[in-house]
Amino acid sequence: MPALPATVAMTIGSIPLGDSLAWIAIGVFVAAMIVEWYGAVDPARYLAAAAWVVFGVFWLTMVPHYYLEIKSPIETLLTLAALPLCAYTGYLLVRGRESLLLLSKAVAFMGLIYLPAETIPFVRTWLIETTAAQTHFGMELLGHSPGINEGANGYQSRFAFDPDETVTGRTTYIVMSCTGIGSMAIFGGLIAAVKAPLKRKVVPFLTAIVVIWFLNLVRNVFIGLASPWGWFQQDALVYIATEFMGAPADRTSYIVAHNFISQALAIVALLGITYLVVRRLPEVLEPLEDVLYILTGSEYDLADALGQEMRADGGAATAATGTESGTGPDASSDAETDR
Template identity: 30%
Template sequence: MIENIIWLALGLLVIASLIPLHNKIKLPLAGVSWLFFSIHWMFQWQHYYELEDYVNLFLTIFAAVFSIFIGYILIKKDRRLFGKINGIDTLTSISMMTTAVAISGISYFLFSEIPSMNSWIISTVTDQTVWTGSILGITITRLDWNLIAVNGYKVEIILACTAIESIALFIGIIASVNAPIKRLASAFIISVPVIYGLNLIRNVFVVDAYGMMWFGDPDMSFYIAHTVIAKIGSLIALFLVAYAVLKILPEIIDMIDGILNLVGGIFKNDG
């Protein structure tokens, strides 16, 4: 039952996104969608706690709380909050965010929840990691559909190694923007293919550093390469990609401003 909550939430988010902006059922339906979305995230924290992945643990808790908050705002349907605040239309902003979450969610959960899609993307990234290694002069042996090795040291490619989370996020945000197709295409090209390519290089770096013991023993080499260097590098790369996308699509900044103005308006009214 819990596994199906995410599909119910995404389905409702898609429907809410398709409803015209000023239709009276749009806001409450979107609110219910966000509440169902929050239920999914409420059940994810334990997984990351067991993995001792405290960054994603925090993000899942934040996602659950934020989704409840947005759901409450939309169901409350206080029309004083939905209009132009500081020149930004908050109704348009929250509609864009709902669309972005719907598209991002579908783009990600298709691969995380459907076994055949999950196997396909992992196998594809595994194959292309080996190919990228050969281009860079690094011999990577493919042992199985999701298993590679350097110098006999094996690394399993999992969904997190495909960069699908970041790719899905940018696809959703870009698709939610009402802008000329040329700018949308430019934003897509500067983000999705770049993230995918950099992720392949990241995979090659991690497996080679691990197998060739760049930083001491294998375990320490894997930790430094994967958890320290690759993670910092990924954050820097995502920041630069996000900056480039925002330059191309400043409408995204308006959306963010609109959400912040909406939240600020709530606390102002409550005060």
């Protein structure tokens, strides 16, 4: 939810450089997934390794956007770290860590969910303007009705607060990252990639989508009101925003609400949603364990860390009988059909 218009991005022909790299990376990820499906594991590893490197370069191109435009320390650090982490993932694949093909498949599905929404004009327009309308409705529930007009991105997504009546004279507008589609794509990709019956995937998928949608709406309302009404225009925060981040003083409330409070809480929310998903679909733990291995170099057993054994059907097994806690003796016989 920017408070300032974006700068012009680098392009290849008429296509933004970031979009080009993203499509190339996802295309190679998909190719690796298809090759693996046909049983050619070694070629799949090398294809996936190449895809990870291109994916890392894509994130590197996003650093100026997050640092100069969004002024987000968290996102800037993450994008800077992406290239070495992606390159290391490719290295592990080349060295023979076949389990990373599952994580690569998850990224392929994430891209197939996110990129069409990001690059197909009518889908992008619908997502942005629908999110803006829903955010405006949330503001109305709290007693604010500024109306919506055209934002700097050309969509009907700007909250039309009167600058003469607000504290900062600023307002915000909805962009693609405000729609929650990125987080939805992450969980959609993880759930689609793992092997499990379709009916067991439906509930965790819908749970993730609904929770992300609701929390994202709350986030947008919070930022959309904090920026014009100057909820965080305290002297200490203004000093940090102006002296250390080079931002105008009247943009402080936006930066604090968006870049610090909302992004920090988003990490907590994603961890909570992940827990809800793995309780129903523990297969998702496998690619998550590989993520931790990439980050730390150590192997993890996340099922053990959760404090109880998790069955492949999503239930919790007792140590004595192996049956689902609180169910009858025949519970295991319909394990694949009760969800």
